[in-house]
Structures are given as C-alpha cells and as structure tokens.
Amino acid sequence: MIGILIGLAAGVFGGLIGVGGGAVMIPLMVRLFKFSQHQGHGTSLMALVFTGLAGAATYHLQGSVDPWSAVLLAASAMLTARFGALYANALPDWRLKQAFGFFLIFISLLLLSKPYLLQLTFLPHDVSGWSEAAVLLATGVVTGFFSGMMGIGGGSLMVVAMVLFAGFSQHTAQGSSLLAMVPAAMVGSYTHWRLGNVVLRVLPWLSGGIVVGTYLGSSLALHLSEPKLRLVFAVMLILMGLRDIRGAAQKRAALAAAE
Numbered sequence: 001m002i003g004i005l006i007g008l009a010a011g012v013f014g015g016l017i018g019v020g021g022g023a024v025m026i027p028l029m030v031r032l033f034k035f036s037q038h039q040g041h042g043t044s045l046m047a048l049v050f051t052g053l054a055g056a057a058t059y060h061l062q063g064s065v066d067p068w069s070a071v072l073l074a075a076s077a078m079l080t081a082r083f084g085a086l087y088a089n090a091l092p093d094w095r096l097k098q099a100f101g102f103f104l105i106f107i108s109l110l111l112l113s114k115p116y117l118l119q120l121t122f123l124p125h126d127v128s129g130w131s132e133a134a135v136l137l138a139t140g141v142v143t144g145f146f147s148g149m150m151g152i153g154g155g156s157l158m159v160v161a162m163v164l165f166a167g168f169s170q171h172t173a174q175g176s177s178l179l180a181m182v183p184a185a186m187v188g189s190y191t192h193w194r195l196g197n198v199v200l201r202v203l204p205w206l207s208g209g210i211v212v213g214t215y216l217g218s219s220l221a222l223h224l225s226e227p228k229l230r231l232v233f234a235v236m237l238i239l240m241g242l243r244d245i246r247g248a249a250q251k252r253a254a255l256a257a258a259e
Contacts, residue, residue, distance in 0.1 A: 002032055003205030007047070010206075011213020013233065021210060022048055022152035023104055027240050030097075035199065037096045041088055041151030042192030043199045043206070045185050048153045050207040052182040054214065059175025066176045069168070072136040073158060073180035077144030081188035084148025089195045094251035101244030103150050108237035110156060135166045140180065148188035153181040 006028045010021025025047065026040040035043065059065050088096055139161040143154035158177035162168040168176070192198050 001205075003202045004209040006032065007206040007209020007211075008213040008216075009209075010047075011051070011210040012216055013213075021051065021213075022150070023107055023237060023240075025206065026100065026151055027244065029202075033199070033202065036197075037093045037100065038089060038192075038195075038197045039199055041096070041100075041149075042085070042189060042195070042197030043202065044151040045085075045147065045153075045192060046189035046198050047203055047206040047210060048151075049182055049185045049189060051210050051214065052153060052178050052185060054211050056175060056179035056182065059171070059178060062171070062175070064169075064171040064175035065179055066168075066172055067179070069132075069136055069162070069172075070176045070179040072133055073140040073143075073177065074183045076137045076140030077147065077154070077180060077184035078187045080141050080144035081148035081184045082191045084145040084150075085188045085191035085195070085197075086148075087145075088149040088151075089192070089197065092255075094248045094255065097244050097251065098248035100150060101241040101248060103146075104237045104241030104244065107156060108234040108241065110160065111234045111237070112231070132166050135161070139165075140184070143181075144184050144188075147181065147184055148191065151188075151192075153178075153185060155181055 010024040013024045022044045025044040030040045143157045147154040155177040159173045162173040
C-alpha cells in the first residue's frame with residue numbers, strides 16, 4: 001500500500017507539472033521504507049523506465065514524439081548513465097544525500113524559472129542537421145550522467161535544453177525526452193541493480209501507482225492553475241532539499257563522532 005501511494009504521489013506530481021517523479025519517490029522511499037540513499041536512487045531509476053514507456057506512448061499517439069531526436073538523446077545518455085550510477089555508488093551515503101538535496105533545490109529553481117527560460121532562445125528555431133545533432137548529443141551526455149547519479153529521468157533538463165538550444169516545441173520536447181530516458185534509465189538502473197541498489201519487491205507497486213497517478217495528474221492539470229501549482233511544488237522541493245542537506249550534515253557529524 002505504501003508503495004502504491006508513493007507511486008501515486010510521484011505520478012500526480014509528474015502529471016501536474018510535467019517533470020519526472022524521482023524527486024518525490026526518492027525522499028519518500030528513504031523516509032518510509034528506510035532505504036539507504038543508494039537504494040532510493042537505484043529503485044527510483046528502475047521504476048522510471050515504466051513511466052517513460054507509458055508517457056512516450058501517450059505522446060506518440062498525439063504525434064508529439066520525434067524518434068530521431070530521441071535516438072540521439074538516448075545514444076549519448078546511455079553512455080554516461082552507467083558512470084553516473086557508478087559515481088553515486090562510490091559516494092558515502094551522507095554525501096549522496098547532500099548532493100541530492102542540492103539537486104532538488106536546483107530543480108525547484110529550474111521549475112520556477114521555466115516559463116521565463118522557454119521564452120528565450122540561443123539558437124535559431126530552424127536549427128537542423130549537424131547543429132541539432134550536436135545539441136541533442138551534448139544534452140544526452142549531461143542528462144544521462146545526472147540520471148544515473150540522482151535516480152531521476154532527466155526529462156526536466158532535456159526539455160529545457162531542447163527548447164532553448166534546438167527550437168523544439170514544448171510538447172515534442174517532452175514526448176521525445178520521455179522516449180529517450182527509457183534506454184538511459186535501463187542502463188543506469190541495471191548498473192545500480194548490479195551494485196545491489198535496487199529493491200525489486202516494491203517495483204510492481206511503485207509502477208502501478210505511477211501509471212494511475214500520471215493519468216490523474218494530467219487530468220487535474222487541465223483544471224488547475226499551473227503557475228500556482230509550480231510554486232507550491234517548488235517550495236516543497238526546496239524544503240525537502242534543505243532537509244536532506246541538514247540530514248546529511250547530521251549523518252556526517254555522527255560518523256565523525258564515532259571515529
């Protein structure tokens with residue numbers, strides 16, 4: 001039941017705001033399941049494989065997926081996702097918790113500034129060919145590493161980069177990033193699984209909750225004010241990030257005292 005509720009919360013969050021649910025799943029699993037920070041990241045990343053498949057299928061039916069762009073994103077993201085997972089595993093639990101706390105704050109600031117960022121452009125909207133391929137490959141390299149390290153899909157980073165630097169529409173960027181994150185998340189989660197950081201028994205419940213929650217969140221988003229929702233969730237992420245940073249400092253102090 002707890003697994004289903006965590007999946008629902010992550011799905012609703014993603015459906016309402018249009019970002020992945022890893023930022024919600026990881027703190028809840030660490031707190032309610034008493035997972036280590038490493039287990040939270042690995043299990044979240046494997047659950048997001050199913051989120052990406054369901055989301056990409058929905059966008060594909062609406063004609064909002066660019067398969068070629070998704071292939072380029074996934075190709076480079078798959079190369080770096082493994083290294084992100086290995087790097088996360090090499091960090092002490094308190095250090096990974098601290099890094100995740102700062103990452104949550106960064107995501108919340110990105111969430112708040114997203115409407116203003118998407119009004120900007122740094123390359124012509126008719127960018128194509130090798131220039132577009134270079135943007136997509138570079139985006140995949142960065143997001144793949146952070147996906148493997150932080151246990152998130154990386155869609156929030158991918159979408160902003162695709163819109164700002166390659167002139168993609170918002171919907172096509174979101175649909176393509178969802179498809180691209182599937183193979184990258186598979187590589188990262190497989191690496192975490194080999195390292196013992198994936199708790200398989202909760203995956204069916206998490207995945208089921210995510211699918212239902214995403215549908216509910218997407219439906220609610222049509223009737224609620226997105227700016228207000230974005231503000232509420234950004235504040236929640238900042239508070240969770242500050243809590244993780246404080247918790248990491250306490251863990252570090254306890255380890256130092258024990259030594």
